Amino acid sequence: MEQIFNVKGKSGFITGAGGGIGSFLAKELAKAGVNLALVDLDTQKVGPMAEELSGEFGVVTKAYACDVTDPESVKRMTERYSEDFPALDFAINNAGIANIEKAMDISYEDFKKVVDVNLNGVFLCAQAAARLMKGRGGSIVNMASMSAHIVNVPQTIANYCASKGGVKTLTKALAVEWAQENIRVNSVSPGYIATELVAGMKDYHPGWISRIPMGRLGKPEDLIGLFVYLLSDASAYMTGSDLIIDGGYTSL
Ligand SMILES: NC(=O)c1ccc[n+]([C@@H]2O[C@H](COP(=O)([O-])OP(=O)(O)OC[C@H]3O[C@@H](n4cnc5c(N)ncnc54)[C@H](O)[C@@H]3O)[C@@H](O)[C@H]2O)c1
Structure with a gap:
């Protein structure tokens, strides 16, 4: 059992590594002996994190600044990865944003921004990862959301729901195209997880919690087993x- 769940010695990158879920996953994976490139918009958070994790757990960690919506930036990120690491065993495409605006009022720019980070960014990083995995295989994990399955209420986030629905279906399409290369592509759809992303929506928490069968928000800790x-x-x-990992929310 220990052997099939073993991730020690694997190497990969995680985007949005400076965020609530990303930083927790990075720490737990480093603890399990995984070598990691920590990717975020800038290295302010992930730079010190990389030093701390390699010092504490003796793994290889690097910090890269990369905007996942910019094809050139993603290309440079994976080029650096190839210089620093012997192979890419996995990619966790986790960077994401949300903004609450009514569909009737939202500007096209604001709509596109969320889709650009959450969906197009996942595509660019998955494509760049698959190019490195070609011929040897690997595991790509894309961050979707329960918003790919249900419509969140009472907040209005049509752009977010659309982007995450896209991630779920994109994942299936890529999985089929790359299966012969032994590149596995799956997505994870968490429910509400207590991070900065949802901290700004505190007023909604009691209403959300009353709809969650398990009666609480999720924690980044709730996700680690699934990623391993x-x-x-x-x-x-x-x-x-x-x-889906959501305390039962989408089963209602
Ligand atoms: N927290 C939740 O309740 C929840 C639920 C379901 C899914 N998710 C998804 O999980 C992922 C992580 O969420 P989180 O709660 O940790 O959010 P977070 O806001 O704490 O972290 C997101 C990270 O992504 C980075 N990022 C944003 N735009 C980027 C870009 N263009 N290029 C590179 N990095 C960029 C940010 O700098 C940040 O570090 C997101 O995709 C989110 O949609 C979160």
Whole structure:
């Protein structure tokens, strides 16, 4: 059992690594012996994190600034990755943003911005990752959301729901195209997880919690087991799947 869930010695990158979920996953994976490139818009947070994690857990960690919406920036990021690491075993495409605006009022620019980071950014990073994985395989995990399955209320986030629905379906399409290369592509759809992204929506929390069968918001800790599963041989035959982890929210 220990062997099939073993991730020690694997190497990969995680985008949005300076955020609530990304930084927690990075720390837990480093603790498990995983070598990591920590990717975010700038290196303010991920720079010190990389030093701390390599010092504490003896793994190789690097910090890269990259805007996932910019194809050139993503290309440079994976070029640097190839110089610093021997291979890309996995990519966690986690960077994402949200903004609350009514669909009737939102500007096209604001709508596109969310889709650009959450969906197009996932595509660019998945494509760049697959190019490095070609010929040897790997595991790509895209961050979707329960918003790919349901419409969040009472906040109005049509742009976010659309982008995450796109991530779920894009994941399936990429999984089918790359299956023969043994590149597995899956997505994760969390419910509400207590990070900065939802901290700004505190007024909504009581209403959300009353709808969550398990009666609480999720924590980044609730996600780590799923990521270890997806990066390890335990999920060797899983591709094109979307895994919901939401305290029961979407079962209602
Ligand atoms: N927190 C939740 O309740 C929740 C639920 C479901 C899904 N998610 C998804 O999980 C992912 C992480 O969410 P989080 O709660 O940790 O958010 P967060 O705001 O704490 O972190 C997001 C990170 O992405 C980075 N980022 C934003 N735009 C970027 C860009 N263009 N290029 C590179 N990096 C960029 C930010 O700098 C930040 O560090 C997101 O995709 C989010 O949509 C979150």
